[in-house]
Amino acid sequence: MSYRPVTTESAPVRLFLIACAVLVLALFLLLPLAAVFAEAFRKGWEVFLASLHEEAALSAIKLTLIAAGVSVPLNTLFGVSAAWLVTKFRFKGRSLLVSLIDLPFAVSPVIAGLVWVMLFGAKGWFPQSAMADAFAPAAHLAASLAEYQGFGWLFSDLAVWLADPKIIFALPGIVIATTFVTFPFVARELIPLMETQGSDQEEAAVTLGARGWHVFFRVTLPNIKWGLLYGVLLCNARAMGEFGAVSVVSGHIRGETNTLPLHVEVLYNEYQFSAAFACATLLAFLALVTLSLKTAVEYFSGHDASGKH
Amino acid sequence: MSISIQSITKTFGAYTALENVSLEVPDGSLTALLGPSGSGKTTLLRIVAGLEFADPGPGKIAFHGEDVGDIPAGRRGVGFVFQHYALFRHMTVAQNIAFGLSVLPRAARPQKSEIRDRVMELLKLVKLEGLDQRRPHELSGGQRQRVALARALAIRPKVLLLDEPFGALDAQVRKDLRRWLRQFHDEIGLTTLFVTHDQEEALELSDQVVVMRNARIEQVGEPQTVYDNPRSPFVYEFLGNVNKLHAGQDVRYVRPHEIDVLFAAEFDPATDSLARVQHLFSAGPIATLTVKLGDGQFLDVELSRKQLDELGLSVGDEVAVRPAVMA
Amino acid sequence: MPKRRVIPGFGLSMGFTISYLSLIILIPLAALFLKAARLGASQWWQILTSERIIAAAKLTFGASAAAATVSTVLGLLVTWVLVRYRFPGRRLLDAMVDLPFALPTAVAGITLTQIYAPHGWVGQYISQAALWIQATYAPTGWWGEVIQDWADKGAAYSPLGVFIALTFIGFPFVVRTLQPVMEDFSSEYEEAAATLGAGRWTVFRRVILPMFIPALITGFTLAFARAIGEYGSVIFISGNLPMKTEILPLLVVAQLEQFKYEAAAVIAAGMLIVSFTLLFLINLLQRRLNWQNN
Numbered sequence: 001m002s003y004r005p006v007t008t009e010s011a012p013v014r015l016f017l018i019a020c021a022v023l024v025l026a027l028f029l030l031l032p033l034a035a036v037f038a039e040a041f042r043k044g045w046e047v048f049l050a051s052l053h054e055e056a057a058l059s060a061i062k063l064t065l066i067a068a069g070v071s072v073p074l075n076t077l078f079g080v081s082a083a084w085l086v087t088k089f090r091f092k093g094r095s096l097l098v099s100l101i102d103l104p105f106a107v108s109p110v111i112a113g114l115v116w117v118m119l120f121g122a123k124g125w126f127p128q129s130a131m132a133d134a135f136a137p138a139a140h141l142a143a144s145l146a147e148y149q150g151f152g153w154l155f156s157d158l159a160v161w162l163a164d165p166k167i168i169f170a171l172p173g174i175v176i177a178t179t180f181v182t183f184p185f186v187a188r189e190l191i192p193l194m195e196t197q198g199s200d201q202e203e204a205a206v207t208l209g210a211r212g213w214h215v216f217f218r219v220t221l222p223n224i225k226w227g228l229l230y231g232v233l234l235c236n237a238r239a240m241g242e243f244g245a246v247s248v249v250s251g252h253i254r255g256e257t258n259t260l261p262l263h264v265e266v267l268y269n270e271y272q273f274s275a276a277f278a279c280a281t282l283l284a285f286l287a288l289v290t291l292s293l294k295t296a297v298e299y300f301s302g303h304d305a306s307g308k309h
Numbered sequence: 310m311s312i313s314i315q316s317i318t319k320t321f322g323a324y325t326a327l328e329n330v331s332l333e334v335p336d337g338s339l340t341a342l343l344g345p346s347g348s349g350k351t352t353l354l355r356i357v358a359g360l361e362f363a364d365p366g367p368g369k370i371a372f373h374g375e376d377v378g379d380i381p382a383g384r385r386g387v388g389f390v391f392q393h394y395a396l397f398r399h400m401t402v403a404q405n406i407a408f409g410l411s412v413l414p415r416a417a418r419p420q421k422s423e424i425r426d427r428v429m430e431l432l433k434l435v436k437l438e439g440l441d442q443r444r445p446h447e448l449s450g451g452q453r454q455r456v457a458l459a460r461a462l463a464i465r466p467k468v469l470l471l472d473e474p475f476g477a478l479d480a481q482v483r484k485d486l487r488r489w490l491r492q493f494h495d496e497i498g499l500t501t502l503f504v505t506h507d508q509e510e511a512l513e514l515s516d517q518v519v520v521m522r523n524a525r526i527e528q529v530g531e532p533q534t535v536y537d538n539p540r541s542p543f544v545y546e547f548l549g550n551v552n553k554l555h556a557g558q559d560v561r562y563v564r565p566h567e568i569d570v571l572f573a574a575e576f577d578p579a580t581d582s583l584a585r586v587q588h589l590f591s592a593g594p595i596a597t598l599t600v601k602l603g604d605g606q607f608l609d610v611e612l613s614r615k616q617l618d619e620l621g622l623s624v625g626d627e628v629a630v631r632p633a634v635m636a
Numbered sequence: 637m638p639k640r641r642v643i644p645g646f647g648l649s650m651g652f653t654i655s656y657l658s659l660i661i662l663i664p665l666a667a668l669f670l671k672a673a674r675l676g677a678s679q680w681w682q683i684l685t686s687e688r689i690i691a692a693a694k695l696t697f698g699a700s701a702a703a704a705t706v707s708t709v710l711g712l713l714v715t716w717v718l719v720r721y722r723f724p725g726r727r728l729l730d731a732m733v734d735l736p737f738a739l740p741t742a743v744a745g746i747t748l749t750q751i752y753a754p755h756g757w758v759g760q761y762i763s764q765a766a767l768w769i770q771a772t773y774a775p776t777g778w779w780g781e782v783i784q785d786w787a788d789k790g791a792a793y794s795p796l797g798v799f800i801a802l803t804f805i806g807f808p809f810v811v812r813t814l815q816p817v818m819e820d821f822s823s824e825y826e827e828a829a830a831t832l833g834a835g836r837w838t839v840f841r842r843v844i845l846p847m848f849i850p851a852l853i854t855g856f857t858l859a860f861a862r863a864i865g866e867y868g869s870v871i872f873i874s875g876n877l878p879m880k881t882e883i884l885p886l887l888v889v890a891q892l893e894q895f896k897y898e899a900a901a902v903i904a905a906g907m908l909i910v911s912f913t914l915l916f917l918i919n920l921l922q923r924r925l926n927w928q929n930n
Contacts, residue, residue, distance in 0.1 A: 006360060006382050006830035014721055022729065024710050027733045028804065031757065032747040041752055078656045085649040089641060097653070099919065106911040107863025108740075110885040111904045114892065115664035118671045121732040123897045125667055138799045139714055180660055202643050212644045234737070239853035241740025243868035248889060261742040261868070268746045268872065277750075287738035295731045334754050383833040395824035399846040409832035414840070464832055 006148060030259040036284045039277035042250025051278035052266075056255045060263035061282070067246070067259060068239035075235055079186025080228070084216070085256040087194040088202065093275065098191065105181045112180045120167040131165040169251030174259060177245040182235045189231030190224060195225055228303035237290040241283055310373040310467040310500050311336040313358060317368040319361065320350055326352040327363070328524040334468075334502055334517070336373070339494045341511035342504045344521035344549070350504045351472055353521070357502065358470050359385045372467055388461030388499075392473040394453045396445040402456050403428050403441035409464035431459040435493075451482045462497075471503035475510060487514055508548050512536060520544050552608050564613040569631045570598065570620060576629040584608065586626045591617055598622070600630060667909070672901035683902045688878060696884040699795055700863035703802035707859045708852055710803075711810025718811075719818040733811045736804050741868025748801050749873040752791035759790025785864060793875030798883065801869040806859030811857035818850060854918050861914045864907060865919045 004010060009017070040048055051057060086098055104112065118124050120131070132139075139162035146155040167173045205219045221228075244262040250257040258266060260279060267276035313332040319327040334340045342350040355361040357370060359382030370378050377385050396405050406428045410419055415486055419427070425581045432438050435455040454474065461469065473489065475483045491514050494501055505511050511518050512532040520527040520535065520543075528540045539545040545562045546553070552568075554561045575584060584600035587607065589598075596617040598610040608630060622628065649861050675683070675786065684691065718730050736744065752759040766786035767776065785794045827841045867885040874881040882890075884907055891900035 005362075006828045006836075008720070009836055012791045017713065017724055018717050018721055021714045022725075024714060025729050025732055027758075028710075031733050031741070032744060032804070033735065033752060035747045035751050035757065036743060039747075058720065074656075078653065078660075081649045082653045084645060085653050087647050088643045089650075091650075097657075098660070099915075100657060101664075102915070105910075106861055106865075106908075106915045107665075107860060108867065108885050108888075108904070108907055108911070111668070111865065111887050111908060114888060115668045115905050117892065118667045118901060119664055122896070123895070125670075176660070180664065183660055196720070199643060206642050206644070215640075215644060237738050241738075241743070242739060243742040243745075244885065247867075248892065261740050263741050264746065273750075276746060280746060283740045283743045287735065287740070287743075290738045291731050291734055294734065295727070338795050360831070382827075382830045383835070387831055389828065389831040391824045391828055393822070393824060395822065395828040397829075397843055397847075400847075408829065408834070408842075410831065410832040412829075460828075460832070523733065547656055590884075 005171050031256055033284060033288075036277055036280050039273060040281045042277075043274045048278045048281075051250055051272075051275035052282070054275070056258065057260075057263060057275075059255045060258045060260045060279070062259065063171070063227045064240050064260040065159050066171065066238055067174050067178045067242075072232060072236050072237050074179055075182050076186050076228075076232055078183070079190055079231060079235075081188035082187045083194050084220075086191060088199050101187050101191075104180060105188075107180075109181055109242065109244025110248055113177045113245035115180070116173055116177055116249050117168055120173065122168075124168075126163070127144065128168075130165070131167075135162045135165050151159075159272050168249055169253065169257060171257070173249035174246050174257065177249045177307055178239050178242050180266035181245045182239045185238060186228065186231035189227050193224055193227040194220075226297050230297045233290050233293050233297075237286060241287055312468055312500060312502065313369070313371040313374070314353070314357070315369040315371075316366070317363045317370070318366060318493055319349075319354070319356060319363050325524050327356070330524075330526055332519060332526060332529065334500060337498045338516045339491070339501045339514065340503070340517040340519060341515035342502065342519050342521060343506070343511040344509060344527075345506060347523075348508075348521040350519075350521045351523045354470050354472055354502060354504050357468070358382055358387045358389045360389070386464070386467040388464065388466035388472045389457075390457045390461050390469070390474060392476050394445075394477075396453055396456055396460070398445050400444075401441065402432070402437070402443050402445070405445070405456060406431055406441075406460045406462060406463050408460060427463060428459075431463055434462070434497075435459045436489075449482075449487070449508075450478045451486050454478070454486065461522070462499075466499070469499045469501040470487055471501065473505060475505070475507070483510075485591040498573065501511045512548070519532065519549065522547075550611075554606060554608070563608075563632055565597070566607045567633045568608065568609055568610045569633050570600075570612055570622075571629040571631060572615070572620070573627040573629055577631070581629040584628055584630050585621045586624050586628060588620055589617075589622065589624060600628060604632075668901055668908075669905055672905040675898050675902060679898075680902055683899050684906055687759060688882065689884075689903065691879045692882045692884050692887050695795055695798060695881065696864055697800040699802055699883075700806075700860050703738055703799050703863050704856045704860040706799075706803050707806040707810050708856045711807055711814060711855060712848070712852065714807075715811050715814040715818055717804065719815060733808050736808050741805070741866070742872075744804060744874035745801065746868040747805060748869065749792050751795070752800060752873065754788065754790040754792070756790060756792070759792060762786055763788075763790045779849050789875075792873050793877070794881060797873035797875070798870055798881060801873050802863040802866060805866050805869055806863050809858040809862060810852070810855035813858060814848065814851045817851040850921065855922065857914055857918045861911050864911060 008014070026108070038307060052300045070160045082097075082101055084096055086101075120128070121130070139159060142159035142162050146152045167176070201219050201223070202215050205215045210218065224308055241261055242259075243265070246259050247265070250259070250262055252258060252266065254263060254266065260283060264276050266277045267273075267279065311330075314332040314334075317330045318325070330353060332353075342353060344350045352361060359380065360376070363370070363378070368378075369376055372386070376469060397408065400408070403425075406606070407424050410424045410427065412562055413419075428441065432441055435458055437452060437455055438446065438458070440452065440456075445456070448456065448526060454477075470589050475486060478486065487510060503515075512535075513533060517529065518532050518535050519529050522543050527533055528544050536548050537546065539562075542560070542562065543601075545551055550565050552565060553564045554563060571581070573583065574601075582602050584602045586598060587601050588599040589596070591614060594614055595611050596614050598612065598617070600608050600610060602608060610630065619629070670679075677867070714729075714733065715845065718726060718733075733783045749756075751757050754760065763786065766783050769783050770787060774780075782794075786796065791797050791800055821844070825843055827837050829843045834842065865885060867883075867889075870883055871886055874883060874886075876882055876886055884903060887905075888900050888903050891897075
């Protein structure tokens with residue numbers, strides 16, 4: 001007597017497979033996550049909190065926030081623009097453009113850092129000395145502007161930087177390396193989504209008299225908001241957690257050019273395991289928040305937002 | 310081989326797909342399960358195939374008197390053709406057709422050469438000689454359907470089950486294939502049960518029509534009988550165009566071709582009604598006329614192009630309409 | 637006359653997209669290749685065939701291939717269970733699959749090292765198992781060395797550690813590639829095979845699995861390509877022993893630290909060529925299959 005549908009397995013086989021999958025995921029994914037927190041609290045709360053309050057840790061957090069704060073909005077802008085271009089229009093070279101957008105996925109993070117060293121490093125195409133010469137007039141202008149009262153402070157940092165334009169082993173390098181690595185995330189999320197939605201609604205809006213940005217903000221954006229949010233989340237998670245690329249351009253100057261992941265590395269290599277894992281919990285927590293938000297976005301948008309990355 | 314279905318009930322949670330359904334499918338017949346979507350016709354077909362199981366109870370399914378309720382789909386000896394054919398796209402046409410034979414237990418499996426001969430024989434039967442090395446994506450819709458049929462026949466099934474066999478085809482291919490299938494059935498004489506929501510298809514193709522509605526069977530009979538003597542208003546309406554006329558509490562059903570149109574001068578108050586022509590459609594051999602009766606109801610009338618020309622009608626003319634047959 | 641377009645923003649989005657793409661991606665990559673091209677073919681050959689690079693390349697490609705293979709098998713199992721079965725906690729497991737995407741690689745690196753080190757949660761058992769094998773079978777030669785390694789260091793600081801980290805990183809690619817394909821898979825194919833008399837295992841082997849092969853290959857390639865370039869999660873667990881557990885990205889960094897810019901550029905260019913070729917091949921495969929399915 002067999003009342004089992006032909007498209008499924010018998011109960012014991014099902015149970016066995018579920019058990020195997022749960023075991024794989026638990027051992028493989030859950031165990032590392034648990035280990036981060038276990039190691040962080042091994043020496044108690046005080047050590048944990050002290051590790052996070054340390055000056056170098058705070059400056060690393062600040063730098064991480066700045067890097068993500070610049071690269072995520074830039075890449076979001078790019079993602080929307082690129083997705084609009086390749087899904088609303090048909091033109092020569094379109095499929096090449098789509099492949100080029102995916103390109104950074106195939107680039108090792110280390111190489112993503114290296115390219116900037118090739119451009120702006122001491123032996124690069126635009127070394128610091130050459131840039132200082134080129135920027136000299138701008139540096140003078142900024143310096144004189146900085147003397148004005150009221151708005152002068154806006155230019156003081158710029159003037160200092162233009163006089164000695166450091167990119168590699170400095171904040172700008174970290175920002176551009178992060179931007180390279182997180183470049184495709186928003187676009188990758190939006191392109192398939194906007195492709196399936198087609199252009200009917202935008203065309204309808206145009207025939208109804210909508211112009212320019214109205215079409216985007218009133219018609220397109222409401223339809224893609226969840227996908228966009230998810231893309232931004234992923235982009236942000238990667239920006240804050242990026243290690244390889246940033247490691248190459250940062251120079252590991254403690255308290256100055258260490259982002260949070262680099263700070264974790266330094267602490268770990270100095271055998272300060274508890275401190276390293278304490279800082280790592282911040283990043284692991286960020287990962288958990290990202291995953292929870294992703295699940296929530298999927299729930300609210302009613303469709304599966306997971307794509308390839 | 311005859312199929313006997315007795316008191317089958319099938320529920321999906323709170324939803325009842327089939328309610329106490331009984332049906333006899335005579336040996337060698339071509340039977341249509343006809344009904345709107347959600348009437349339970351596909352569920353019934355899948356229960357016969359063993360892809361779905363009836364609720365426990367007194368229900369029984371027998372092939373030629375032998376209870377098959379506990380026999381799994383793979384050993385029940387049914388050939389099933391799916392709506393979208395479900396051809397294995399990674400296999401050639403020949404591999405698709407040979408599949409059922411190649412998965413037999415080693416002891417029962419024919420020799421490779423025997424399998425090849427059988428495949429060739431089937432390809433010839435479905436008129437697809439020479440396409441054995443093609444892949445499904447290289448075939449037209451009609452060809453795919455015939456490959457699916459050949460694949461189902463390869464295992465020498467006791468009954469053939471077809472789920473919406475023409476559902477995925479263009480109108481023209483559909484007509485041709487319908488005729489071909491009827492002929493094919495007469496040649497091989499295999500008991501065949503097919504599901505359709507198209508009344509024209511069911512009436513034209515089958516020996517026996519089973520009209521289903523809301524998980525129950527409304528009427529079973531030969532196409533002519535069911536069409537001429539519908540047992541319920543539902544069957545009346547479902548089997549082709551019909552005018553629904555209200556006279557007080559009563560409802561009368563009149564098919565458009567069962568109405569005669571006469572000049573207003575020939576009006577006979579005993580049988581006729583006066584009406585005014587509202588709309589004329591006369592492209593093709595049959596002309597359709599919409600007239601408005603004195604009480605405001607509309608009536609569709611079909612008459613031959615020749616009749617229409619003789620009457621010389623245009624919109625706004627007054628005519629007399631006379632029911633040719635009353636129901 | 638320029639082509640008329642109904643939807644606004646062609647010029648603006650084209651201008652911004654192309655400029656940004658050029659500035660952030662294309663010009664920097666071109667700078668790298670230009671730097672590498674400054675060296676002649678003989679120098680390329682000399683750099684790429686140096687002993688240390690060969691050893692690193694062997695480890696990088698070997699461990700990546702092994703990790704992608706295991707990821708594919710595990711990914712198939714996990715995706716099957718997530719898509720086909722309903723059980724409590726399924727959604728949680730589904731969300732967890734993305735953890736390696738979301739967890740910063742450096743965190744993954746130090747955590748995996750901690751777990752698989754000789755006294756770690758898992759490493760101690762690997763170490764004990766290796767000791768038991770030594771005591772029971774006393775293996776010698778190449779195999780004996782490997783077992784000695786495991787006994788001393790657990791799974792960390794050895795090719796095994798590199799393999800574990802790369803499997804961790806690559807696993808979600810397979811699941812996320814396979815999942816939509818499996819969800820869209822029509823049950824008609826299985827039912828057709830079943831009515832033709834095939835048993836469940838035969839249906840899986842001869843009908844279901846072949847139809848998933850393209851998605852599995854794509855998932856494998858994505859995992860493989862990612863593994864080749866992976867840095868953060870590997871360098872902690874690998875121990876970075878020259879000739880033994882160095883990976884290619886680490887050698888790029890090493891060249892850079894010695895200010896050998898050209899050599900770093902050459903190794904990087906070689907890695908990029910391999911990755912781009914892989915990406916190109918999956919595109920080709922997908923295009924072919926899209927065409928086939930229509």
